[in-house]
Amino acid sequence: MGAAFVALILLERRRPLRADVESKLVRTIRNSAIAVLSALVVARLDRPLIMPVARAVERRRWGLLLNVPLPAAWRGALAIVLLDYTMYHWHVLLHRIPGLWRFHLVHHVDLDLDASTALRFHFGELALSIPWRMAQIAAIGVTPAALTRWQALFFLSILFHHSNIRLPIEVERVLNRFVVTPRMHGIHHSIVPDETNANWSSGLTLWDLLHGTARLNVPQEEIVIGVAAYRDPTDVTLGKIIAQPFGPQRPWARLPAGEEPQRHLPVATATRLAS
Numbered sequence: 001m002g003a004a005f006v007a008l009i010l011l012e013r014r015r016p017l018r019a020d021v022e023s024k025l026v027r028t029i030r031n032s033a034i035a036v037l038s039a040l041v042v043a044r045l046d047r048p049l050i051m052p053v054a055r056a057v058e059r060r061r062w063g064l065l066l067n068v069p070l071p072a073a074w075r076g077a078l079a080i081v082l083l084d085y086t087m088y089h090w091h092v093l094l095h096r097i098p099g100l101w102r103f104h105l106v107h108h109v110d111l112d113l114d115a116s117t118a119l120r121f122h123f124g125e126l127a128l129s130i131p132w133r134m135a136q137i138a139a140i141g142v143t144p145a146a147l148t149r150w151q152a153l154f155f156l157s158i159l160f161h162h163s164n165i166r167l168p169i170e171v172e173r174v175l176n177r178f179v180v181t182p183r184m185h186g187i188h189h190s191i192v193p194d195e196t197n198a199n200w201s202s203g204l205t206l207w208d209l210l211h212g213t214a215r216l217n218v219p220q221e222e223i224v225i226g227v228a229a230y231r232d233p234t235d236v237t238l239g240k241i242i243a244q245p246f247g248p249q250r251p252w253a254r255l256p257a258g259e260e261p262q263r264h265l266p267v268a269t270a271t272r273l274a275s
């Protein structure tokens with residue numbers, strides 16, 4: 001996992017997809033500090049609560065997949081697919097429910113997007129996701145083995161699609177038919193609200209295509225990364241972003257001058273990945 005992270009950072013230096021706004025060093029330190037707080041929540045809360053649910057699922061045969069006749073390999077693969085699908089819905093809720101958005105906002109107000117952003121989730125967001133994940137595991141019927149496999153895949157996936165790597169567009173278009181890629185997720189991190197409210201998948205692209213929430217036709221050089229109401233570097237210092245969910249919230253979709261950023265692209269090309 002650590003090796004994947006280092007490899008992504010080296011590739012980001014060699015072939016960056018978008019130009020940096022803030023200093024890479026400052027952002028990496030800031031995002032790593034958030035990651036340390038999150039790692040504490042994962043170690044103290046997530047792991048002690050989540051794994052026992054998966055063990056109970058296996059022992060008591062709870063959940064959908066353990067109650068339908070399926071070969072074991074199918075069961076393991078479907079558990080990962082259904083976890084991915086229900087993560088799509090969790091991501092939608094993070095954006096739609098104000099009480100969750102104020103935490104997820106901390107991830108989105110990063111003024112650049114790279115592999116370090118993949119580690120920058122407010123500890124409150126991680127804590128709030130625990131009941132959802134317990135429900136996912138119990139309802140789907142996720143065993144400890146399937147959970148461990150999904151956790152590794154999910155982590156690799158978010159590292160990859162947050163990274164600032166310029167893949168050849170032809171390669172990325174092929175990959176993007178199956179999984180979320182850096183250009184696709186870059187559009188989700190745009191300051192244009194219609195683009196933030198799109199591309200919610202975090203593993204398979206399928207879910208956005210299925211729900212009509214894929215928006216792929218935005219060229220990367222036209223994207224401004226971040227959230228409209230928090231464009232100033234002084235808005236996103238370490239202390240401010242840790243405290244951000246607990247204080248008053250700005251109307252996030254509006255620029256400081258009051259207008260909402262917009263972009264008009266033909267709907268017909270929405271599912272063709274732009275360069």
Ligand SMILES: [Zn+2]
Pocket residue numbers: 091095104108188
């Ligand atoms: Zn998001």
